[in-house]
Amino acid sequence: MRLGIISALSEEQQGLVEAMQSPYKLIHGQRTYWVGQLWEIDAVCVLSRIGKVAAAVTTTTLVEKFGVTHILFTGVAGSGDRSIKVGDIVVAESLVQHDMDASPLFPRFEVPLTGMTHFPADHHLGTRLLDAAYAFLENDFSDAIDPLEKAAFGLRQPRIHRGLIASGDQFVNDREHINGLNAALPGLVAVEMEGAAVAQVCHELNVPCAVIRTISDNANENAATDFLRFVKSVAAQYAFHIVRRFCQQTKVL
Template sequence: MRLGIISALHEEQQGLMEAMQGATTLSHGMRDYTLGLLWNIDAVCVLSRIGKVAAAMTATLLVEKFGVTHIVFTGVAGSGDKLVKVGDIVVAEALLQHDMDARPLFPRFEVPLTGLQRFASDLPLSEQLAGAADDFLRSDARLVLDPLEIQAFGLQQPRVHRGLIASGDQFIGSAAHVNQLKAAIPDLLAVEMEGAAVAQVCFELGVPYAVMRTVSDNANEEAAVDFMRFVQSVASRYAFGTIRNLCWRLAS
């Protein structure tokens, strides 16, 4: 196994580079790929930047140039369901592009010439990722989070959810918009800007993948408030702890 770990923002991989043994960094396509051992797993960490095209290019290069055999995407998302709260983790069972609409040639959300609206994540890898996330929330979260941040963001009882994540090249920042998406996609759990692009690339290249998203906001008018504070003080610790637990699971 060579595990590719993608994040859109630097803060979402905070600490991973430092934890990597024998790290070397190679630059290609305006991205830095850091290779080494993460808790005894051969890994490559890279920042994709934001958006579907950036994420698709990054995933493709991980496979074609760096020989990655499995991909995990970590990052943040807006809630797409009332039961999914800030500080919860969503591990994707499937992903779709909510801004894909080639009607009347193809049904809404269907990626043309694939016959698919939804791309299923790899079940074994996703189960390992969800278990790693659950271990982190139950055993480690309160040890690594500042009590003031737990209080500020209401992180008293975070949960792991499994289900559908939707991606699009839009920051969802209005309740009306997320309600429209929910009406069209009733089982939607979270919205973000990269995962479904990685999913399509991995589907077409035959590479197992999983996506983890820490819910940073409710995708409404308050979505941008304290966003970077949450990424730096909460989501970065979620990602580090979960990836560490995942590597331990994969290496055992």
């Protein structure tokens, strides 16, 4: 396995490059790729920047230039359902581009000439991520997150969800918008801006991928409030510990 780890923002990968053994840096296509060992797993870490095109370019480069065999995207997302709260963790079963609409030529959400609306995440990688996330909540969460940050964001008993993630080149911060997506996309657990593009590239290149997100907001009018604070103080800790546990359990399989 050579694992490609993608995030959109530098804060979402905080600590991972520092944890690498013997890392070296390569710059390609205006992105910095860090290559090394993460907990004895051959890995490449990179920031894609925000949006579907940026994520697709980064994913393609990881596979074609760096020989990555598996892709993991980690970061934050807005809640796709009222029952999913800030601090919860979502793992993708499948991903859809919620802003793809070439109707009436093709059905809404269908990527033209693929016949597909939903691109699957790899089941086995997703299951390993779920195991790592549960282990994080059970063993690391209480010490990893500062009590002041837990209080500020109301983090009491975070839960884990697996389901549909919707991506689009929009920061969703409108209650009517998210309600409309809920109605059109049953099983929606989160909205974000990159995952479905990664899933499409991985599907076309036959590379297993997984997407895990920490819920940072409720995708409503308050979505931007303290966003970067949450990413730095909460989501970065989630990502670091979950990726660590994912790598540690993967190396023994």
